[in-house]
Amino acid sequence: MPSVTVRAPAKVNVRLAVGPLRPDGYHDLVNVFLAVALQDRVTATPAGALRVTCAGPGAGQVPLDAGNLAARAAAALAARLGRAPDVHLHIDKDIPVAGGMAGGSADAAAALLACDALWGAGTPRETLHELAAGLGSDVPFALAGGAALGRGRGELLTPLPVEGTFHWVFALAEGGLSTPAVYRECDRLRAEDPAGADVPPPQGDPALEAALAAGDPHALAARLVNDLQPAALSLRPALADTLRAGADAGALAGLVSGSGPTCAFLAADADGAAALAKSLNDSGTCRQARATTAPAPGATTIDFHA
Ligand code: ATP
DSSP states (O other), X not given: OOEEEEEEEEEEEEEXXXXXXXXXXXXEEEEEEEEEEEEEEEEEEEOSSOEEEEESTTGGGSOOSTTSHHHHHHHHHHHHHTSOOOEEEXXXXXXXXXXXXXXXXXXXXXHHHXXXXXXXXXOOHHHHHHHHHHHOTTHHHHHHBSEEEEETTTTEXXXXXXXXXXXXXXXXXXXXXXXXXXXXXXXHHHHHOGGGSSOOOOOOOHHHHHHHXXXXXXXXXXXXXXXXXXXXXXXXXXXXXXXXXXHHXXXXXXXXXXXXXXXXXXXXXHHHHHHHHHHHHHHTSSSEEEEEEEOOBSSEEEEEEO
């Protein structure tokens, strides 16, 4: 039976600047995405009808119906190609579910590539990118990988140069946080704070981009920003203990990853990351701490049987 397996990366936002609430309910963002080597794998095989299965940590929380982002990706590509989405997608999950690391978006990007190869469609890269943007603001970056500056709702992507390898530790939490709930909490906290009422438009940070381009973890640590962090901490106060445990264990810097509840810590090198992961695992302030590296490539075909 023909099958195609594609791997796609999680992301950490090394800068997430959130503008004021727009009349349409969204926020303008300036996002600097960095793809990390925690990856899901999606295998596509022919089937009578669109079907999704999932295995791995947190698989029980992943919807297996048409709402699964990988299924939506297959359906969107099939509609564009004018064919039936007659495919079985099996997701091997390694990215924490609802962890602020865009695991669902990674699966959607992987499904786009896997179905395109299985169906022999040869869809142009720009079309895949356009379909990805229609599926969610983090999906184009999961296709692209590396590092990128995202504007608007995150879908206008400019690749950024990165030198060398950055060493990260991710502290995974019990349970997830809903991204819309975290944005709502961010708006609520800003409305309550007299100094926060006048939110400026989100800006980029040339010093952060220079740190990525130089491969300098100390300079990068000094520039990490997540405007959603106060809201994630407000909804999940225990994350402050996780951030403190990482700081006490010698992280160069730590922050909530995206909308959380995963916390991300930057280490100086691989040994530093291994020691930090051990301290965090021993601290009892997270479900599991995992050391990994960045940047990781975007969605990549790793197995193809014609
Ligand atoms: P977001 O991209 O909204 O910031 P996240 O990165 O925190 O989310 P995801 O793992 O992408 O977290 O999942 C968010 C929600 O999307 C899950 O709670 C789940 O209900 C739904 N979902 C749909 N498809 C998938 C998928 N393939 N993998 C994981 N979750 C999925």
